[in-house]
Amino acid sequence: MHTPFNWLLLLSLFQQMSVFLVIAYLFSKTPLFAPVVNVSLRLPHKVVIYFVFSAFCILGTYFGQPVFDAIANTRAVGAVLGGLFGGPVVGTLVGLTGGLHRYSLGGFTDLACAISTTAEGLLAGMVHFWFHKVRQSPKALYSPALALVVTFTAELLQMSIILLVAKPFEQALGLVNLIAAPMLFANSIGAALFMAMIRDRQSIYDKFSSTYSAKALNLASRMVGLFKPGFSTEQARKMADIILEETGVSAVAITDRENVLAFTGMGDDHHYTGEKISAQITLDAIAENRVMFADGIETPYTCSHSEDCPLGSALVIPLRSADEVIGTVKLYESKRRLFLNINHTLGEGIARILEELILVGRYQQQKQLLTESELKLVRAQINPHFLFNALNTISAVIKQDADRARELTGDLARFLRTNLKQNQDVTTLAQELELTNSYLQIEQARFAEQLQVNVNIDEKWLDYRLPSFTIQPIVENAIKHGTSQQLEAGKLSIYIEERSPFPALIIEDNAGLYQCKEPEADGTFRLSEDGLGINIVCTRLKNMFGKNARLSIECDKNESTRVIIPLTEAVC
Amino acid sequence: MLNAIIVDDEPLARQELRDQLEQAGNFSIQAEFSNAIDCLKEIRKLNADVLFVDIHMPKITGLEMVNMLDEQERPHIVFVTAYDEYAIQAFEDNAFDYLLKPIEPERLQKTLTRLNQAVSRKTNQNIPAQPLTLIPCYQQNKVRLVQLSDVNYAFSDLTGVHIGTQAGEYHTQLTLSVLEEKTELVRCHRQHLVHPQAISEIELLDNGSANLLTKSGKSLPVSRRYLKELKALFGI
Known part of the structure; x- marks a missing residue:
């Protein structure tokens, strides 16, 4: 028995499918759609999928075209997609729900349809399982071609079940002859279209967010590299160029509180860098400390320079530092273009980054200042006592030995000169020893045989690094609080010991008067006011060479005190 | 000159x-x-x-x-x-x-x-007394700085002034009057000073004088003249 192809039935099924897709499209705009877009194993998501696709199943039955006491329908799409998205259990349940509903409507194919719909759901669910668990590639499920093939197969399965189950067989055969081709076509294509819609939504969402994340990250990284403390015109110019390039707006300006530091993009023939801010909107943003937006529609942006200005909208974002507005970033869009929302958000983000950078810049400046004041502090430590003693010593020597006095004056001059001109944070062992030597010359003259100094350092160590003004304060301490406090002759040795991880410079005296204490948690020693010098050395060592570079003190009571300073290899 | x-x-x-x-x-x-x-x-x-x-x-x-x-x-x-x-x-x-x-x-x-x-x-400078904390002592040829808190007693004899600690007796150049004036030691006899906290017992004698025993076991004489003050110190 041959039946001609039923075009009308096919058309009707496509009609149903169109209604389906419209509903699906509307539904895709709701948050309920999220579990469908992403493969999820969580129970609530599975429940959502079950309900959504069961509803599609039932709708498919209702929209169906009655044919010979049966229904040509699009129910299969719901069951197959439910299975593909939800897995075997959800798929079977969706199919069962749709099938039971169909069964309740009666007709000679009721049982066959109920069984076949459940089987379709299970089949699609098995496909889901295979991709998800066996192939480990859930993304492959979102393929329209796959939906097409699975639905096609499922419909073939349905037709077979109708032929097997529905009685009488003659009638079933007639029905299948009539509906098989239209339903195979319509359902397969419908499922594929549905899948295509979901995939598009998924990829648009991904692309959109990744494009803009990339843009923002790119902007941020380019700006970070550029920024140095201060707010120079040149930096502002570079910054504006980067923002223009990355956001694609028509023009960008950066101002401080009074002047335009940079303007780049459309309209730069009459907006000049360096002039006073004239736009009211900018002045308002600075005065009120808030973001101002002239969208060009409700609030028109009017250029304060020229009536022919092509710019039609502007966003002004204040830059704040410590709650005070220090400038603005302005984004402009031409009259012919709409100011994109995304650029609004991006603009505010840029302003936050700039604020952070300004903050970092200030921090670095302060750190620099701190280093300088530390150096000053170390220098200030040496001045009065030593100078007095040195002058007294020289004054006493002059009468007895003019040449010796001249040498000592030279030593004092050398010591003071190094002390004054040394501006580096880090110096070499050679330079440190030179400074210490000038100092020791004077102290030895002062204490004569009461102070014996022995410096024994191999040449290979001379290029090693340490913070400037490290050795001399410690030697001074060793004399002041060590050797000069004992009755017998003081002995001072300076030498190197190869220790790990750093070679150690050791300053040892034979007084052993240091009160042995463990260093505090921050690596410094709790000392009297006189110990300030040592603590500055501790802190600077740690700041420069890391917390392993600790100064340590070993003390053998009344026998010896050893101050150990780690050295760092020269960086060439 | x-x-x-x-x-x-x-x-x-x-x-x-x-x-x-x-x-x-x-x-x-x-x-x-x-x-x-x-x-x-x-x-x-x-x-x-x-x-x-x-x-x-x-x-x-x-x-x-x-x-x-x-x-x-x-x-x-x-x-x-x-x-x-x-x-x-x-x-x-x-x-x-x-x-x-x-x-x-x-x-x-x-x-x-x-x-x-x-x-x-022949005027004398008036230098206010400061309490001593260290007493320089000599033992053979060694110099030893004794903490005042370690001193139990002091006495003078023909060879000079000596102080007594738990660890032993040392010779010092300081005079008894300096020690009396600038330390907590009190006089119990013309030639003896004692640290009140080092006394363990006082034995009163019939003639009005006394003997005292330090915690380190040293016996010191107490003359009549100073017994009264010593008693007053302890509120006896």
């Missing part, structure tokens, strides 16, 4: 001062010491008129050393210091004489004039 002693730990400073004193005339430098302990050991034999003392010296400072000298035998004191605002403040408060290094000849001259007057008038 005034007899002078110089105490300073810096050899150049001693030499400088000696040169200046010799130039100024009217001085004979009896001795020089490089620290307070050596000076304390010898000073009573020297009978000097004036002592030039540096402040900063090892172990015992110039101020501490002067405080250890018996007021009756103490020469005139001139402090010499390089740079010490606190010390200078202390001298000015107490009207001590002091010289700042490097010593200006005019300033030294003023000091010398004042010294000559004081020595001829």
Whole structure:
């Protein structure tokens, strides 16, 4: 028995499918759609999928075209997609729900349809399982071609079940002859279209967010590299160029509180860098400390320079530092273009980054200042006592030995000169020893045989690094609080010991008067006011060479005190 | 002619001062010491008129050393210091004489004039007593600085003044009157001092005197004259 192809039935099924897709499209705009877009194993998501696709199943039955006491329908799409998205259990349940509903409507194919719909759901669910668990590639499920093939197969399965189950067989055969081709076509294509819609939504969402994340990250990284403390015109110019390039707006300006530091993009023939801010909107943003937006529609942006200005909208974002507005970033869009929302958000983000950078810049400046004041502090430590003693010593020597006095004056001059001109944070062992030597010359003259100094350092160590003004304060301490406090002759040795991880410079005296204490948690020693010098050395060592570079003190009571300073290899 | 002693730990400073004193005339430098302990050991034999003392010296400072000298035998004191605002403040408060290094000849001259007057008038400088914390002692040839809190008793005999600690007895150059005045030790006998907290028992004798036993087991005599005060101290 041959039946001609039923075009009308096919058309009707496509009609149903169109209604389906419209509903699906509307539904895709709701948050309920999220579990469908992403493969999820969580129970609530599975429940959502079950309900959504069961509803599609039932709708498919209702929209169906009655044919010979049966229904040509699009129910299969719901069951197959439910299975593909939800897995075997959800798929079977969706199919069962749709099938039971169909069964309740009666007709000679009721049982066959109920069984076949459940089987379709299970089949699609098995496909889901295979991709998800066996192939480990859930993304492959979102393929329209796959939906097409699975639905096609499922419909073939349905037709077979109708032929097997529905009685009488003659009638079933007639029905299948009539509906098989239209339903195979319509359902397969419908499922594929549905899948295509979901995939598009998924990829648009991904692309959109990744494009803009990339843009923002790119902007941020380019700006970070550029920024140095201060707010120079040149930096502002570079910054504006980067923002223009990355956001694609028509023009960008950066101002401080009074002047335009940079303007780049459309309209730069009459907006000049360096002039006073004239736009009211900018002045308002600075005065009120808030973001101002002239969208060009409700609030028109009017250029304060020229009536022919092509710019039609502007966003002004204040830059704040410590709650005070220090400038603005302005984004402009031409009259012919709409100011994109995304650029609004991006603009505010840029302003936050700039604020952070300004903050970092200030921090670095302060750190620099701190280093300088530390150096000053170390220098200030040496001045009065030593100078007095040195002058007294020289004054006493002059009468007895003019040449010796001249040498000592030279030593004092050398010591003071190094002390004054040394501006580096880090110096070499050679330079440190030179400074210490000038100092020791004077102290030895002062204490004569009461102070014996022995410096024994191999040449290979001379290029090693340490913070400037490290050795001399410690030697001074060793004399002041060590050797000069004992009755017998003081002995001072300076030498190197190869220790790990750093070679150690050791300053040892034979007084052993240091009160042995463990260093505090921050690596410094709790000392009297006189110990300030040592603590500055501790802190600077740690700041420069890391917390392993600790100064340590070993003390053998009344026998010896050893101050150990780690050295760092020269960086060439 | 005034007899002078110089105490300073810096050899150049001693030499400088000696040169200046010799130039100024009217001085004979009896001795020089490089620290307070050596000076304390010898000073009573020297009978000097004036002592030039540096402040900063090892172990015992110039101020501490002067405080250890018996007021009756103490020469005139001139402090010499390089740079010490606190010390200078202390001298000015107490009207001590002091010289700042490097010593200006005019300033030294003023000091010398004042010294000559004081020595001829036999006036004594009034130096307020400071409590001692360390007592320099000698045991054979060793110097030992005994913490005052370790001292249980002190006594004098023909060989000099001795102090007794838990660890043993030491010889010191300080006099009993300095120890009595500047420490917590109390007199229990003309030749004996005792730390009240070191006493473990007092045995009263028929003749009105007593014997006391220290915690370290040393027996000390208590004369009638001092028993009353000792009793009053303990509220007996």
